Amino acid sequence: MPPHRVPGQGGRRFHPSASKGDEATVLTIAKFYVSTEELNRGQVVLKGQQHHHLSRVLRIRRGRVVTVMDGKGLVGLGKVSVIDSKQAIVTIEEVWRADPEFPRLHLYQALTRMKKMDIAVQNAAEIGAVSLTPFGCTRSSPLEALDGAKMGRLRRIAMEASRLSGRPYLMEVREPLPWDGLLDDLARMNIAVYADEESGDRPSSVLDDDSFDDIGLLVGPEGGFADAERDSLAIRGVRAVTLGKTIFRTETAGLVLLAAVKCHYHRL
Amino acid sequence: MPPHRVPGQGGRRFHPSASKGDEATVLTIAKFYVSTEELNRGQVVLKGQQHHHLSRVLRIRRGRVVTVMDGKGLVGLGKVSVIDSKQAIVTIEEVWRADPEFPRLHLYQALTRMKKMDIAVQNAAEIGAVSLTPFGCTRSSPLEALDGAKMGRLRRIAMEASRLSGRPYLMEVREPLPWDGLLDDLARMNIAVYADEESGDRPSSVLDDDSFDDIGLLVGPEGGFADAERDSLAIRGVRAVTLGKTIFRTETAGLVLLAAVKCHYHRL
Structure with missing residues (x-):
């Protein structure tokens, strides 16, 4: 089971001002919630608000790694394979189950x-x-x-x-x-x-x-x-x-x- | 040294909806910050915003007990002895020093x-x-x-x-x-x-x-x-x-x- 967080990239929030030529540009792995079915299928389509967040707010381009989660513990790491004005397609490369939360x-x-x-x-x-x-x-x-x-x-x-x-x-x-x-x-x-x-x-x-x-x-x-x-x-x-x-x-x-x-x- | 909170009255926030004939009307001891000098003098005058809060928001009348603090650990319990449209005078009945915060x-x-x-x-x-x-x-x-x-x-x-x-x-x-x-x-x-x-x-x-x-x-x-x-x-x-x-x-x-x-x- 891979760790919850990919070493060296972490889960830091995206910070717009950090990308202006700073010596250590902050990389965030953006996270999105998708259905369990999509996640298991190996390919997820992000539309509407999530697409807007990915393409406009985070300005993520093709090839960037993102995390997709079903909100019930299933986590996938994938690459943005297609992105246009309407949707983004993420091809899942790895899926794992996060440790249950306790208590x-x-x-x-x-x-x-x-x-x-x-x-x-x-x-x-x-x-x-x-x-x-x-x-x-x-x-x-x-x-x-x-x-x-x-x-x-x-x-x-x-x-x-x-x-x-x-x-x-x-x-x-x-x-x-x-x-x-x-x-x-x-x-x-x-x-x-x-x-x-x-x-x-x-x-x-x-x-x-x-x-x-x-x-x-x-x-x-x-x-x-x-x-x-x-x-x-x-x-x-x-x-x-x-x-x-x-x-x-x-x-x-x-x-x-x-x-x-x-x-x-x-x-x- | 009296306790920080008077038993049975507590420091609950004032809740407007709690005063409408509920069997246990919530009593709040309103708290105000004043200068150390005033507090030691035994009588404090609340004006401006604090007066507004006391008279308009909390609708405190003459005779009500309030807490006054200097923000540096000195606490006084007193009664509103005078209240008009401009100011409220609190006559301090008891002063003590709160336990220092640690760490x-x-x-x-x-x-x-x-x-x-x-x-x-x-x-x-x-x-x-x-x-x-x-x-x-x-x-x-x-x-x-x-x-x-x-x-x-x-x-x-x-x-x-x-x-x-x-x-x-x-x-x-x-x-x-x-x-x-x-x-x-x-x-x-x-x-x-x-x-x-x-x-x-x-x-x-x-x-x-x-x-x-x-x-x-x-x-x-x-x-x-x-x-x-x-x-x-x-x-x-x-x-x-x-x-x-x-x-x-x-x-x-x-x-x-x-x-x-x-x-x-x-x-x-």
């Missing part, structure tokens, strides 16, 4: 203003959450506010952030859950915790077992969970964790909680 | 687009950096781009983020440093590391000593440090650390690096 971190985010949801989704996708699920509770925004168009927007943000971060696994933005649905869903997790501003143990003391596969991480609404909600969570063994004395914005709290958990499992 | 984390951020600098400053202030210093290098934005008005903007963002996070210590946004100035400045640190996308040890293996007081954390430009710059850093003992396989945006990399270091010192 699988599922972020549950109380629905808040879309501007904050955008950032929460981008942050979670970037640091490596497997999924983000918006949920409703007493002090969240009403779930009706999250229509299909907005879900589409969050999913595009997740894909773009996952892509730019070079993640072989695309973060899923799941359908929003009402409070009861959330409680049911948490039963699928090996362990679940919620970030609390008032009390709680440090994440590292709650996560003392190394065998957790699916970890649920909850970020409540800006006003905090209602007392009855705290009780419901406690009954189901969902424990409060503290992120220290600092109060985080709701869109950053998930990122910091994810970082703390990854750090605990030596993934950061 | 002292200094973020050095290669200058990038202002939109990203805004986020980097907000993130760093929120998670608890002591200072953020923009610096110039081969692939950064030119330091001339950072004029007085822009520095003022970054400092306002730092203050607002520090305030909302309830930090008794205000993050300092220091004057930008050219490359040589950066190298000199790093000599003040007990240890310094930079986030690298290509290689490096995990932060926890580099930071194995528990006695570091001042830790310098460098986030390079989006194209990465030039080879000569890497060499300069290596000669000065500034080591590369990796944040795992994921590639972070430059404005998030600092936050994640700060989180990893705080986590290592059990501060997260």
